Amino acid sequence: MSWQASVERTVTGLGYELVDTERTSSAGGGLLRIYIDRVAGDPNGEFITVDDCEKVTRQLQHVLEVENCAYARLEVSSPGLDRPLKKPADFARFTGLAIDLTLKLAFQGRKKYSGVLQPRPEGEGEGWRIVFNDGKTDQALDFSLDEVREARLVPVVDFKGRRSAPAEAPAGMAAPGQEVDGGRER
Numbered sequence: 604m605s606w607q608a609s610v611e612r613t614v615t616g617l618g619y620e621l622v623d624t625e626r627t628s629s630a631g632g633g634l635l636r637i638y639i640d641r642v643a644g645d646p647n648g649e650f651i652t653v654d655d656c657e658k659v660t661r662q663l664q665h666v667l668e669v670e671n672c673a674y675a676r677l678e679v680s681s682p683g684l685d686r687p688l689k690k691p692a693d694f695a696r697f698t699g700l701a702i703d704l705t706l707k708l709a710f711q712g713r714k715k716y717s718g719v720l721q722p723r724p725e726g727e728g729e730g731w732r733i734v735f736n737d738g739k740t741d742q743a744l745d746f747s748l749d750e751v752r753e754a755r756l757v758p759v760v761d762f763k764g765r766r767s768a769p770a771e772a773p774a775g776m777a778a779p780g781q782e783v784d785g786g787r788e789r
Contacts, residue, residue, distance in 0.1 A: 606635075606672040613666045614639055617659055619651075622682040623689065626674075635674040637663065638682040643696050651681035684758035688720075691748060694731055698722055701757035704733050706750055716744060717757065 607624060614621040614637070622638040639659055641649055656679045663677060688694055688702065697720060704716045718735030723745055730747040 606667065606670060609666055609670045609672070610637060610663065613662055614659060617662060618642065618645070619655065619659060623687060633674060634676050634678065635667075635672075636678045636680070638680060640682055640686065656680055684760070685755045688754040688756070694720065694748070694754075695722075697756060701759070702733065703753075703755050703757055704746070704751065705753040706746065707752045708750070710744065714752070718744075 606626075610624055611621045619639040620642050622640050624638070625634070625636040627633040637659070639651060639655065641647065641651060641655075660677060660679045663679065667674065667677070685703075686697075688697060700720060701718065702720045704718075706714045706716075708714070716733050716735050718733040721732045721734060721743075723730045723732050727745070730745055732743050732745050734741055734743050736742070
């Protein structure tokens with residue numbers, strides 16, 4: 604069995620999705636980098652935590668030793684906010700979200716597109732569609748996975764969810780929700 608098959612079997616067996624693997628060669632086996640993600644609808648949340656990475660790392664260390672796979676360093680991490688889309692299941696899972704798409708061959712002089720991923724409408728064949736704005740109007744480009752060099756989610760960072768604790772009110776002034784009478788709270 605190949606090291607890739609062992610890694611995939613281990614990661615999926617622990618309840619995660621294997622997104623990608625990278626291996627760099629050097630003396631001693633090089634770096635082995637594993638990207639994991641939660642499966643769609645995971646009741647434990649939608650984001651990979653340090654504990655998840657640690658759990659997978661520990662299991663992989665044992666499996667790779669048994670499989671006699673040499674490596675100098677093992678890294679397990681989340682795929683990040685700009686997660687790559689590689690398999691048909693990735694495209695299906697992230698339908699409706701913004702992606703950056705790079706084609707292998709240029710279409711009308713352009714290889715890079717950024718827009719919303721959609722399935723191709725029924726009756727129009729297999730594949731996907733990206734809806735983007737060309738600066739004037741919305742356009743749609745149909746593509747198949749074999750035409751894709753790279754596809755990644757567009758990172759969405761929402762700072763609105765971060766709330767800071769209310770600031771302390773100076774002496775003699777009321778903090779929100781408090782009343783002050785003669786410099787004393789009541």
